[in-house]
Amino acid sequence: MSLIRRFEERAGQLYGMGLIGGFCHLYIGEEAVAVGVVGARADGDQVITSYRDHGYALACGMDPGAVMAELTGRVGGASHGKGGSMHIFAPEKGFYGGHGIVGAQVSLGTGLAFANRYRNEDKVAFVVFGEGAANQGQVYESFNMAALWKLPAVYIIENNRYAMGTAAERSASETRFYRRGLSFGIPGQDVDGMDVDAVREAAGRAAAHARAGRGPYLLEMKTYRYRGHSMSDPAKYRQREEVEAVRRERDPIERVRRRIVEADPARAQELNDIEARVRARIDEAVDLAKASPEPAARELLTDVYVS
Numbered sequence: 001m002s003l004i005r006r007f008e009e010r011a012g013q014l015y016g017m018g019l020i021g022g023f024c025h026l027y028i029g030e031e032a033v034a035v036g037v038v039g040a041r042a043d044g045d046q047v048i049t050s051y052r053d054h055g056y057a058l059a060c061g062m063d064p065g066a067v068m069a070e071l072t073g074r075v076g077g078a079s080h081g082k083g084g085s086m087h088i089f090a091p092e093k094g095f096y097g098g099h100g101i102v103g104a105q106v107s108l109g110t111g112l113a114f115a116n117r118y119r120n121e122d123k124v125a126f127v128v129f130g131e132g133a134a135n136q137g138q139v140y141e142s143f144n145m146a147a148l149w150k151l152p153a154v155y156i157i158e159n160n161r162y163a164m165g166t167a168a169e170r171s172a173s174e175t176r177f178y179r180r181g182l183s184f185g186i187p188g189q190d191v192d193g194m195d196v197d198a199v200r201e202a203a204g205r206a207a208a209h210a211r212a213g214r215g216p217y218l219l220e221m222k223t224y225r226y227r228g229h230s231m232s233d234p235a236k237y238r239q240r241e242e243v244e245a246v247r248r249e250r251d252p253i254e255r256v257r258r259r260i261v262e263a264d265p266a267r268a269q270e271l272n273d274i275e276a277r278v279r280a281r282i283d284e285a286v287d288l289a290k291a292s293p294e295p296a297a298r299e300l301l302t303d304v305y306v307s
Contacts, residue, residue, distance in 0.1 A: 001031035001196065001253050002278045004055045007064055010282050011054065011071055011085075015231050019290070020071045023100075024085045027055035029226040032252035033158055034059040036199025037126055040207055044121065046094050048109040049128035051086035052158075053098040056128065060095040062088070064281060065288035075299075076292030082303065103129060103136030106155070110142040113153035113216070124207045128156040131177050131220075132163025140184075143216070147184040150215035154206045155181070157218070158193065160225045165237050178220035186216050193221030194250045224250070 008026045015024050027034065034055040038047060049056045057067050062078060070077030071085050078088050086100040096112065099105040109127030116123040133139065134157055146153045157177045161168055168175045178188035187209070191202040199221060206217035224246045228235035235243075261268050 001035050002275055004031045004034065004058050005253060006278050006282045007058060008054060010286055012231065014072065021073065022084050023051065024231045025052040025229065026227045027052055030158060030160060030223045031055060032196040032199055033193045033221045033223050036196045037156060037203045039200045040203035041094065044123045046096055046112045046123065046125045048096040048105045048112060048125065049098065050105055050130060050133065051100045053086065053088050057088045057090065057095060060090060060093045062090050062093060062095065064285035068285040068289040069292045072289045073294060074289055074292035075295050076288060080299065080303065081295045082299065103133040103138050105129060106139045106142045110146050110151060110153055113146060113151035116152050117149065122211060124152045124154055124210045126154050126156060128158060130163060131157055131159040131168050134177050134180055135172060143181050143184045143186060146216040147186050150213060152210040153216040154203065154210055155216060155218045157220045158223055159220055160223050162237065164229045165233060178218055181218040186218050188218035188220065190220045190222060193223030194252045194255065196252055196256060
């Protein structure tokens with residue numbers, strides 16, 4: 001979680017310096033969801049998410065330098081500098097993106113689950129989307145197919161309360177998002193998405209349900225993003241005091257830190273050492289990104305089709 005937090009803070013700085021262009025959606029505040037979900041995976045399980053994908057890329061084990069180089073549009077990036085912030089992929093690590101179209105990853109993730117079932121592979125697809133995307137029609141088409149064919153999918157709704165800038169209470173007639181699959185027979189549960197232990201436990205339980213052939217499961221992660229929807233969002237739709245209260249009372253990293261130190265005060269220095277190593281690793285990632293060249297013009301014609 002610390003790696004994701006420090007990475008995103010530096011990404012925000014580089015964006016302000018003009019080294020990252022286009023859209024950039026930071027994951028600061030939501031780290032417990034990605035780390036908990038990925039921590040519940042078994043070998044071979046897949047993860048697919050939206051454009052707010054840096055956290056999952058790092059949680060799945062991608063090199064921070066390759067991710068940062070992708071954000072800055074360099075050939076050393078995970079997608080050779082041509083995908084940018086919203087389109088990071090590492091199928092070899094079970095990470096299938098990074099998708100810029102709202103809700104599109106839900107149907108694609110359901111396809112991953114279908115492939116797992118069709119090939120008789122003991123794999124589960126973790127399909128992540130936001131509460132704003134939960135109002136998309138393709139989400140419910142996917143739910144219907146997954147339930148009908150009992151596909152091994154775990155749907156993760158990251159409810160950070162504001163979608164692109166509208167509070168859930170003003171945009172959704174049913175704000176208990178974990179109930180959105182009930183009409184299809186998909187069980188659901190709400191989870192404290194600011195508690196990494198709670199996330200991992202719930203994700204593991206849901207994955208066991210899907211892996212046993214009992215069909216999909218839906219988890220609503222109640223989380224919170226500290227920054228705006230993207231770097232261009234001043235987030236004027238909420239009060240600064242609200243954000244500060246969440247940081248003070250529910251921050252996922254500080255909650256774990258307090259839990260560890262209360263159990264064993266001697267480990268405080270160990271946590272400080274982890275933080276120092278993380279910061280050094282992020283410095284290296286930034287240096288790598290800056291040193292990598294931009295793609296040549298001819299690269300516009302490569303990686304267009306897959307044969």
